[in-house]
Amino acid sequence: MDKRFKVLMINGSPREKGNITLAFSEMEKVFDEANVEYENIQIGRMDIRGCIACEKCRETGKCVFNDIVNELSAKLEEADGLVIGGPVYYGSANGTLMSCLQRMFYSNHSDKSNKVGASVVSARRSGCTAAFDELNKFFTMSNMPVATSQYWNNIYGWEPGEGSVDDEGRQVMRVLARNMVFLMKSISLGKEQIGLPEEEDRVWTNFTR
Ligand SMILES: Cc1cc2nc3c(=O)[nH]c(=O)nc-3n(C[C@H](O)[C@H](O)[C@H](O)COP(=O)(O)O)c2cc1C
Secondary structure, X not given: OOOOOEEEXXXXXXXXXXXXHHHHHHHHHHHHHOOOEXXXXXXXXXXXXXXXXXXXXXXXXXXXXXXXXXHHHHHHHHOOEEEEEEEEEOOEEOHHHHHHHHHHHHHOOOOOOOOEEEEEEEEOOOOHHHHHHHHHHHHHOOOOOEOOOOOOOEEEOOOOOHHHHOHHHHHHHHHHHHHHHHHHHHHHHHHHXXXXXXXXXXXXXXXXX
């Protein structure tokens, strides 16, 4: 296969050499071996405000706050896969990452179907699965197939880099990256050989009508 796949990696941690960075570096080793191009952007120290529901993006397809979110949004359009990684804060993915993803997914109306998603979380002790579920929800309402591993994609550590002794967590990340590469390739082949699934006009209702 000639195509060189591209993955956008968004690291939500504010810590430069933190545990999400470590998890991402395990994935990057696999991407390097597989000749997959990746761009890893760390947003955890950026001043990223939350969505204010102004709905301007309905007209423009961009967030009214023209910051890193719009830059990431443009990069996502070019990517075949998206990795999102967040440290667990109070049993949730950290606020900066959630603000970024909520604004990016809400404002960008381009077709994200069949871009492969993968999420990664890190914690000292607890809250990983709740945060993992939160992150995966961005993919599962966007027609984005989710890459999985042999366990949920958690890495454990408290201090920056402590996850280096979590051998199982690091292996989970490598397997995740290999599965992600396989899925991107399979989807590309599938598009050529089987074609995309039939689409329907979107039905949009709420619970009161
Ligand atoms: C504000 C804050 C809240 C946290 N809440 C949790 C938590 O709910 N559960 C947990 O196990 N660890 C918690 N931690 C620890 C981090 O999740 C842990 O250090 C993680 O490895 C950080 O990832 P990073 O090094 O990539 O930033 C918290 C840390 C901070 C700073």
